[in-house]
Amino acid sequence: MAGLFRLLRTQYTPPTDPTGSFAGKTVLLTGATAGLGFEAAIKFLNLGVDSLIIGSRSLDKGHAAKTELEKRTNRPGVIEVWELEMSSYQSVKNFARRVDRDIKQLDVALLNAGLWNRDYKMSSEGWEETLQVNALSTSLLALLLLPKLRSAASVANPAHLTVVSSQQFVRVQAESLRTDGSLLEHLNESHRFAGPKQYGISKLLLEYVLKTIAGLTRNEDGTIPVIVNTISPGFCISSLGRQYDKFYERWLVWIVHRLFARTTEQGSRSLVSGTYQGVESHGKCWRSDGYLE
DSSP: OHHHHHHHHHHTSOOOOOOOOOBTOEEEEESOSSHHHHHHHHHHHHTTBSEEEEEESOHHHHHHHHHHHHHHHTOTTOEEEEEOOTTOHHHHHHHHHHHHHHOSOOOEEEEOOOOOOSSOOBOTTSSBHHIIIIIIIHHHHHHHHHHHHHHTOOSSSOEEEEEEOOGGGGGOOGGGGOOSSOHHHHHTOGGGOOHHHHHHHHHHHHHHHHHHHHHHTSOTTSOOSEEEEEEOOOSBOOSGGGGOOSHHHHHHHHHHHHHHOBOHHHHHHHHHHGGGOOGGGTTOEEETTEEOO
């Protein structure tokens, strides 16, 4: 019951709208063709971003999103759409190489692409797809982007690596992770799969990786040239539940969203504001204008 009251409270106390300037900055954004990422792209454009690189698994959807974003913001010539298939390590590597080759400097990387699968599905890499996209590939992309982020950053003007997480990770039970063998192999077994549980586990693994990366980015003197943080946008209307497509499921999702969820635009506020927080956010999870402790 306390959880329901908390959801109701957060719906009516959304985060503040971001006001930081992105003039002169290059921002990389994944998962921007719909939902939270699309709304975040609108905000970046309205806040003056100089160049916005969108990573999309479908170039057709990416270019359609680009057209709509330009229409809504009247910012032509700012967006580029690059192919990125997060279920493929090779695609992630190719994308990172292109970033290194074709972008002069990268100021912000906001990794938003994610999955919430209702049924077990294996990626081409042999891993359960939620685990692959949310944890493994996102961690790989974050690591591969670090050198580019560091190259033009300074302590006075740090770059930002921000990854969309979820406070669902705090609800993961230790029993779900207990094994005598490989943890990843344990989580990859189909008979253990449950969509909501796997989603939370994937975000917990991501949190551990990002905290480790945050430690690695510190200079020897303790200064921070690349601020690494995660974001929990809270429960909001997004495209994550798109696989719940039966009539009664859509009806239930609609009711729950109406009662408890923030709008997609409200959720996207945290995505954008998280990318300009200071060194106090390093290694932390940004949530509702504060930090998840």
